[in-house]
Amino acid sequence: MNYEVVLPAAGSGKRMGAGQNKLFLLLEEKPILIHTLEVFQQDENCTGIWLAVKPEERGYIEQLLNRFGITKVKGLPDGGLERQHSVHACIKNMDQVEIVLVHDAARPFITLPIIQKLALTAQEKGAAIAGVRAKDTMKKVINNVIVETVDRDTLWMIQTPQAFRFSLLAQAEDHAEKEGFLGTDEAMLIERLGHKVHIVESSYDNIKMTTKEDLMLGEAILKKRRETQIG
Numbered sequence: 001m002n003y004e005v006v007l008p009a010a011g012s013g014k015r016m017g018a019g020q021n022k023l024f025l026l027l028e029e030k031p032i033l034i035h036t037l038e039v040f041q042q043d044e045n046c047t048g049i050w051l052a053v054k055p056e057e058r059g060y061i062e063q064l065l066n067r068f069g070i071t072k073v074k075g076l077p078d079g080g081l082e083r084q085h086s087v088h089a090c091i092k093n094m095d096q097v098e099i100v101l102v103h104d105a106a107r108p109f110i111t112l113p114i115i116q117k118l119a120l121t122a123q124e125k126g127a128a129i130a131g132v133r134a135k136d137t138m139k140k141v142i143n144n145v146i147v148e149t150v151d152r153d154t155l156w157m158i159q160t161p162q163a164f165r166f167s168l169l170a171q172a173e174d175h176a177e178k179e180g181f182l183g184t185d186e187a188m189l190i191e192r193l194g195h196k197v198h199i200v201e202s203s204y205d206n207i208k209m210t211t212k213e214d215l216m217l218g219e220a221i222l223k224k225r226r227e228t229q230i231g
């Protein structure tokens, strides 16, 4: 199933505390952003990449695209104050396609089988997002006191990619903007339309590079993958 992908890349990386956009930090000598882009560059089903960027970082990102042979980028619109604004900027710039994926540029370990399953489920059902089952005992806590132990079987930790029929996501983004609603993922905007969102089981490796500890985890995931390939 063919698709185009939106990669929000206009964050600041405050929690990483590196004093620069965390996407420029290196994992095995390659920027995190490039690790993520290479997944989609290599996927023959990906027909276009849209990158939301900070205006002052556009020139450097274009240099990186050239240096690493990333040729599928169709546009690099200005990102916004929040992640949702950055995604919306891309959606507004794109021509209509059947299926669009939104994927955090900060999640470099997504794999092609999960991407394909998401795209196919979105084609069939309209909206599909990646997630993994909660592993720990889950409790709701207010003011440091347990209010409730939540049935773990109903809880998933949500990731990206999130895949949609383009028209549905565009409608959800416009609706959220009109109502001044800000969500932490695209699925929340679709849920507000009353449309069902389906889950596709993903991998615990598909971490978002958020804090310093994630850099070590990231190096370990790359090492594991290299050793599996060699072995």
Ligand SMILES: Nc1ccn([C@@H]2O[C@H](COP(=O)(O)OP(=O)(O)OP(=O)(O)O)[C@@H](O)[C@H]2O)c(=O)n1
Pocket: 007, 008, 009, 010, 011, 012, 013, 014, 015, 016, 022, 023, 052, 079, 080, 081, 082, 083, 084, 086, 087, 104, 105, 106, 107, 208, 209, 210
């Ligand atoms: N205004 C924003 C904020 C975030 N992002 C992107 O959305 C993804 C997920 O966001 P997050 O991990 O929160 O990244 P940052 O906002 O950079 O990190 P922090 O919240 O720690 O500042 C990242 O690829 C980030 O670049 C974006 O495009 N525009």
Ligand SMILES: C[C@](O)(CO)[C@H](O)COP(=O)(O)O
Pocket: 083, 104, 158, 159, 160, 184, 185, 186, 208
């Ligand atoms: C979309 C997301 O990756 C799902 O886990 C996440 O909500 C975005 O990251 P943030 O750190 O909440 O901005």
